[in-house]
Amino acid sequence: MSETRTPAIQDEYAAEFAQCYGCGRLNKDGHQFRTVWQGEKTYTEYEPASEHTAIPGFVYGGVIASLIDCHGTGSASLALHRKNGFEPGSGEEPPRFVTASLHVDYLKPTPQGVTLKAFGEVEEIHPKKFKVTIEVIADGTVCATGTVVAVVMPSSFGK
């Protein structure tokens, strides 16, 4: 890891919330998506592996859905963390969100071998519920759009 890499929200999750196959920094087998602010938008980039294919040459939709999913929860966490007065790198533990719903529209076949760029806009629809609207861009073309409704993880989650 470069010392100068922009801190991502996932860098700050508590260890028990950093095991996610999509965005957990401690999941060595996962995608390790990292979500940062880029101006007023949120940003995650990812280059799918060669096995993440739909048909040869094009990216599997489930990986795009995964990118959108974690970009959504990460963006919601960035937004609430900022509302609480913090930014990634401050060392404060951010709120952890879970996905209530995920919607993806696949607009174009997504080419493999390029870095996908996901941009998000975050809207608070309730103090504990955020909607994130996302575009996934490959080689300058919007290949998929998505919407994630993310809610603060209830303390009862999984109990």
Next chain:
Amino acid sequence: MSETRTPAIQDEYAAEFAQCYGCGRLNKDGHQFRTVWQGEKTYTEYEPASEHTAIPGFVYGGVIASLIDCHGTGSASLALHRKNGFEPGSGEEPPRFVTASLHVDYLKPTPQGVTLKAFGEVEEIHPKKFKVTIEVIADGTVCATGTVVAVVMPSSFGK
């Protein structure tokens, strides 16, 4: 492969359409989802791997979205194949669908270590466009529901 295993629609895809990370029988690194008829519903089962975690003990939503995605396209293929007079195992090449849109509602945390069961109902909304409504069940509980709109892969796909 057992000689008596029920043929899945993915067993019949042409080789160039059998590389999918979700459901391609030829993708050794993928999930290899297999979709079959079960009465009038379609059925796919899958046990996520230990690394497919959201938080420890619970399945990553992106893997559930992937299961719903491929169950959707596989179910649409099963339905159109049947409409054309064929069933998996007949040796006829089935139509290959792509996902136009994917929607997932995450209703409950999905436990790891159990086989997930996805059931689908297929509705033709146009001769080349099918809607599949899906329930994902773990340990008898519906943990997620999904809707996939799948369209016959255009011959121009990716060109």
